[in-house]
Amino acid sequence: MAKPKIGFIGLGIMGKPMSKHLLDAGYELVVHDLVQAAVDEVVAAGAEKGVSPQDVAERSTVIITMLPDSPDVQAVALGENGLIEGVSEGDIHIDMSTIAPGVAIEVAEALGAKGVGCLDAPVSGGDVGAINATLSIMVGGEQALFDEMMPIFAKMGKTITLCGPNGAGQTVKACNQIQVALNIIGMSEAFVLGAKAGVDPAIIYDVLSGGYAQSRVHDARGPRMIKGDFAPGFKARFHFKDLNIIMKTGNDYGVPLPVTSLVHELFATMMAQGRGELDHSGIMTVLEDMAGIKARTQKE
16 A cells, blocks of 8 residues: 655654654655744655645645644644645544644544544654654544554654544643653652752662652653753743643643642743743752752753
């Protein structure tokens, strides 16, 4: 069976390596992004350039979006010169952004009315997972469509799970982002407390790696945190956006999220301090400021 031609919209930290994996797997790609340099890089790797979401939709049968937030997905999918103006019956839209579950359902219903199959498929794993094609992909939609798209998902991720109907993938991603944020905060507090008490953060990291405190977040972010390396793999402002989605989702379903509420306020503080472009593990800087200590092996 011939590979479908794929449109890929959103070539940021995550989308760029994801799109390149599809090129490497032999898929034809039409790409679009507001950042021209990102488009040029992927075009140089073998993709075609799309001038708008509508143009991308007209030239492909599977369209993947990887965008920052719910309004971006709404605009690209349903706005002027959007996907809805270029899709044909039988096309497939896969939104791999992290957005509100309600917006995922809204987009699926609007495009579905034009005969387009829709999956929401947010990912976890950060820039490392995107680069290594080891992302965890949480999918909402119909089983048959999920099965049909599995070969494409398999080029970008390793753990690929159908979570339920449209919107379910985004709900599971919200759950994921709760646990990731709490892991980062817990690790930050441990490093800051230890450093304030005079213990080398590198020793704390090594010890915690051998017990119940160990986690994938610990392994991926801990070494960078204790060096003070907060170059973004996943920007803090995006995790704050996710926490906003989480708080709204909790409110929508009447679920109290007391600890997540505190984490949300810490990230709000980070945003107010102008640190949103740091990696989300940079939340440790907020706790350092509160404690009056730098919990790092390499001081500023």
